[in-house]
Amino acid sequence: MKEIQTQRINTYLDALRAYPPEREALITENERYTFGELIEAAERVRKHPKEIEEKQGKRHIHWIQEPTIAHQLIQFLAYGDGNTVPVIAPSDVKISDELRDVTPPEGAYMGVMTSGTSGRQKVLFRSFESWHDFFKLQNKIFKMGEGSITFMQGSLAFTGNLNLYMAQLASGGSVVAADSFDPRLWKRMIEAEQATCVYL
Numbered sequence: 001m002k003e004i005q006t007q008r009i010n011t012y013l014d015a016l017r018a019y020p021p022e023r024e025a026l027i028t029e030n031e032r033y034t035f036g037e038l039i040e041a042a043e044r045v046r047k048h049p050k051e052i053e054e055k056q057g058k059r060h061i062h063w064i065q066e067p068t069i070a071h072q073l074i075q076f077l078a079y080g081d082g083n084t085v086p087v088i089a090p091s092d093v094k095i096s097d098e099l100r101d102v103t104p105p106e107g108a109y110m111g112v113m114t115s116g117t118s119g120r121q122k123v124l125f126r127s128f129e130s131w132h133d134f135f136k137l138q139n140k141i142f143k144m145g146e147g148s149i150t151f152m153q154g155s156l157a158f159t160g161n162l163n164l165y166m167a168q169l170a171s172g173g174s175v176v177a178a179d180s181f182d183p184r185l186w187k188r189m190i191e192a193e194q195a196t197c198v199y200l
Contacts, residue, residue, distance in 0.1 A: 012077055012166065013039055015132075019146075019172045026169075027176045027193055029185065031070045038077065038169075045078035059103055061111060061123065063095060064088040069177045072156040073165065080110060087111040087123055090157045096121050112159045135167040144197055146172035151195035153178045153186060164199050 016025070021036025033041065062079040064086055066072045072088050079086040085104040089095055093113075099121050104111065108125035115121055139145050142164075150173060156162040168175050176193045178186050190198065 012080055012132075012170065013042055015170045016077075023172070024174045026070060026073065027174065027189075028068070028070050029178060029180060029189070031068075033070065035169075038074065041074045042077035045074060059083045059106075060085070061100075061102060061104060062086050063100070065091045065093070065095075067091045068179055069154075069156060069165075076110070076156065076162075085109065085111055085125065087113055088155070088157045088162065089113045090155060099123065112162070113157065114159075131163075131166075132170065135170050138163075138167055139171050142197060142199075144168050144171060144173055148173040148196045149176060149193055150174070150197040150199060151176045151178075151186065151190045151193070152199045153181070155179075161199075 016035050016039055019025075019035045021034060021039070023035050024032065025035045025038050026033040060083065062075075062084045064072055064075040064079075065088075066075055076086045076088060085108050087110070095113075099113075102123055104123075104125055107127045109128035110131070111123040111125045113121065113123055144150055144164075144167065148168070148171075150164065150168045152161055152164060152175060154161050156165060165175050165177070174193075176189050176195055178189055186200075189195075
């Protein structure tokens, strides 16, 4: 049982490898990635683990503040393993020193940054199982899955977006994603890519 958990917790990349590498996974205003290309991009990032070396193997958060959805996603996929726990934060937010010093608990696979009702920055952590295992039911409710094409808008720092992007990709579906807040652009992308679901 432990071996299965270790294999599962190590990677969303393994979930993506279950699908044909030539299948389209992510389409944005400026970039297109197949499942294979997303995996390759994440693996390239993993080959340069500067932060891991700096932390000398200590369990830590890898903060992601990329300006585009595609690069947020690639970083998230690349760093979700071992001692490194990815957390996507808005690119324009200053992360407090206190938060940078937080050590993720054992079993944490990813985290989300929130200020909640207090207005004070904090990170909420999730295990792989508590998140990924819900995708099957969630995708059934939203009618998302292999063959579906879901249009979404906005940063993966918003946890609703991150949740649905990862659920869609883990099921073999495609994501059409707009970085820009431009409804006319959204309409063009929805029509051009023949989106079957819309999440805004």
